[in-house]
Amino acid sequence: MKLPETIRAAFVIARRDFAATVFSKTFLLFLLGPLFPIGLGFIFGGIGAQVEKTANPPAIAVVSSKADFELLEAARRRFLPLGDDRPLVQLGRVDPEPDAAAQRLRLMTSAEEPILGVLEGGLANPHFTGAVTADGRTVRQVNLFVEEARRIKAEFPVPSLPIEVTLTRTSSGSVAFARNLTARAGQTILFVLTILLAGMLLSQLIEEKSNKVIEVLAAAVPVDSIFLGKLFAMLAMSLVGITVWTSAGAAAIAIYAKGGLAALPPPAVGWPAFLLFILLYFSMSYLLIGATFLGIGAQASTVREVQTLSMPVTMSQVILFGVASLGVGKPNGAEAIGAAIFPLTSPFAMVARAAEQEALWPHLVAFAWQVLWVALILKFAAAIFRRSVLKSGPARRWPWQRRKLA
Amino acid sequence: MGERAIAAEARDLVKDFDGKRAVDGVSLTVPEGSITGILGPNGAGKTTCLRMMLGIIDPTSGNRTLLGRDRPLDAAREVGYLPEERGLYPAMPSAEAIAFMGALRGLPIAEGRRRALELLKERGHEDWAKRPIRTLSKGMAQTVQLLGTIIHRPRLIVLDEPFAGLDALNQEKLEQLIRDQAAAGVTVIFSTHVIAHAERLCERVAIIAEGKSVFEGAVDEARGRLRPIVHLRTRAEDGPWRAAIPDAAKKVGGEWRFELPGTGPEPLLKALIDGGAGIETLSIERPGLHDAFIAIAGEAAARAMGHAPAEAEAA
Numbered sequence: 055m056k057l058p059e060t061i062r063a064a065f066v067i068a069r070r071d072f073a074a075t076v077f078s079k080t081f082l083l084f085l086l087g088p089l090f091p092i093g094l095g096f097i098f099g100g101i102g103a104q105v106e107k108t109a110n111p112p113a114i115a116v117v118s119s120k121a122d123f124e125l126l127e128a129a130r131r132r133f134l135p136l137g138d139d140r141p142l143v144q145l146g147r148v149d150p151e152p153d154a155a156a157q158r159l160r161l162m163t164s165a166e167e168p169i170l171g172v173l174e175g176g177l178a179n180p181h182f183t184g185a186v187t188a189d190g191r192t193v194r195q196v197n198l199f200v201e202e203a204r205r206i207k208a209e210f211p212v213p214s215l216p217i218e219v220t221l222t223r224t225s226s227g228s229v230a231f232a233r234n235l236t237a238r239a240g241q242t243i244l245f246v247l248t249i250l251l252a253g254m255l256l257s258q259l260i261e262e263k264s265n266k267v268i269e270v271l272a273a274a275v276p277v278d279s280i281f282l283g284k285l286f287a288m289l290a291m292s293l294v295g296i297t298v299w300t301s302a303g304a305a306a307i308a309i310y311a312k313g314g315l316a317a318l319p320p321p322a323v324g325w326p327a328f329l330l331f332i333l334l335y336f337s338m339s340y341l342l343i344g345a346t347f348l349g350i351g352a353q354a355s356t357v358r359e360v361q362t363l364s365m366p367v368t369m370s371q372v373i374l375f376g377v378a379s380l381g382v383g384k385p386n387g388a389e390a391i392g393a394a395i396f397p398l399t400s401p402f403a404m405v406a407r408a409a410e411q412e413a414l415w416p417h418l419v420a421f422a423w424q425v426l427w428v429a430l431i432l433k434f435a436a437a438i439f440r441r442s443v444l445k446s447g448p449a450r451r452w453p454w455q456r457r458k459l460a
Numbered sequence: 461m462g463e464r465a466i467a468a469e470a471r472d473l474v475k476d477f478d479g480k481r482a483v484d485g486v487s488l489t490v491p492e493g494s495i496t497g498i499l500g501p502n503g504a505g506k507t508t509c510l511r512m513m514l515g516i517i518d519p520t521s522g523n524r525t526l527l528g529r530d531r532p533l534d535a536a537r538e539v540g541y542l543p544e545e546r547g548l549y550p551a552m553p554s555a556e557a558i559a560f561m562g563a564l565r566g567l568p569i570a571e572g573r574r575r576a577l578e579l580l581k582e583r584g585h586e587d588w589a590k591r592p593i594r595t596l597s598k599g600m601a602q603t604v605q606l607l608g609t610i611i612h613r614p615r616l617i618v619l620d621e622p623f624a625g626l627d628a629l630n631q632e633k634l635e636q637l638i639r640d641q642a643a644a645g646v647t648v649i650f651s652t653h654v655i656a657h658a659e660r661l662c663e664r665v666a667i668i669a670e671g672k673s674v675f676e677g678a679v680d681e682a683r684g685r686l687r688p689i690v691h692l693r694t695r696a697e698d699g700p701w702r703a704a705i706p707d708a709a710k711k712v713g714g715e716w717r718f719e720l721p722g723t724g725p726e727p728l729l730k731a732l733i734d735g736g737a738g739i740e741t742l743s744i745e746r747p748g749l750h751d752a753f754i755a756i757a758g759e760a761a762a763r764a765m766g767h768a769p770a771e772a773e774a775a
Binding site: 066069070074261262266267268269270272274275276440444445446 | 478515516518533546547550565569608
């Protein structure tokens, strides 16, 4: 059968599969599924931020004279600019009582004013008691406050002169860092999408096998067309999903991230080309890994067998992602080039390259290389299916078997 | 066969499955416009032969051509196939399923949908059009699949055990459909283990037993392998007339049965009358395909198909 006829037949199969999937009730769940964690993330993130805003920062009780406490407070104020993400511990003064031990115990167990610990002994002989880690954040802050308070008391405070700042758009370090980040983000997106969507191809022929439709299909079109059609139907279905999820993601970024995409580190090839590459490399990754899964899944005759295959297949994807990520940050290194050449990791490696290097010609070569491998894997998978499932063709024999037969 | 073109041809087809020979050198010639039956008990290799001829599987050795093409799938657009194990997508509406089967074989989907409605309407089943296959009975689904087999107006139709699972009424309808297709010039090949269908429909038969082709030719040729059977009842128990009947003649329930001698009926009649047989009844029965099948494929094959030899039946 000629190539145009193979493609025409694949289109017939793809159209049926696409319609059967997209127009099913479960497809809505498929579309909404990935939006649940995003939505929940935003809801709980918002709640968490609200809780953090409204909750009082941790406090310690300072049993000291008023003078010592004012020095400690002054020291604390100096460090306030460092407490952007998490506020510094708060200090509360308490007058010393005759029974220090009883006072400490009362402060530590007070339900009305909960505290992390008690600082006693003034600046001369400070001693901290509290339910904290010995070298943890609270103790380190208290140490800094005490040291700074002593410096202030000794009248050798470091003058707080603001540094003059000159801003530039980029520096070599910031560009490399940003591109590295984008490369990893691109690879991660590709990996997550592929792992979410390509696994479905494992079970693609189970329906046809269990309904005996495979016989009707195999009598009318080449097995290559069946595989190709199924692969493209699932790719098209995945792209519908990605369009929905990307739109939701873009809306979320527009709402929650200041400046939208512009706020993210720019890739080497620029955002429009990079987004296009993500889409294209996702398609290639889907076709390459999907063709392999389709071939493996076609050997299974029951849903149980497919389920058993799911775990090793997912693990293999994780390994592929791991191998491809080795080359991030070193686009001309052996790891990156090796990953770009190995067909199944090539899309991951090339999307990272798009983030890190401006050159476009390697992408043309990579696409041609990946398309070739999709065709080869499909051809091989179809041949294996014909031989092992349809039991087609002359039996393959090892040399010693041939000798025995002779 | 005269000058008729060949629609399908198989030469020495062999198929091994996991070292076991399922088909062993089957040859078959199907003239264009004919109805050809492939007869044989279950497991004889009929389905495997059809699958090889259609290109679903490749033979271990041997050659086949389908509508003049060495690679059967190249002729797919002109072939319709109803497999033994019917296969349809359960969620697909019936008309869509018919159109899809046509689309697989090159018929544009819009045209397929139009023809599907037309075919359903012709048969009074227009209410099936939007019903998903899963809501149809087995017989209804089989009809849908059969319509899907002919939707693209093929030149050759291959039906594997098409009568299996159909009630008498639907079997009759299917026989008529096969006759109509043949009348329209379509070549029909069907496999069956029910000889009666082949006898009523077929111009040619191929008999397959244990993977081997034991006969291939016209139905009359198969019948011609047997001599007509004489059924004779006489008033006289014995006498000179006994010399006129062969030694191998058997008496079953007061009736003599024997093959008509090569000299023909007239000398036999004369000898019986002259010998004082006192003929009560005498009939000459032309052998049916059933008898020919037993003679050709053997009693074991006949029993495997659920057909006991005539004598055993009588006994």
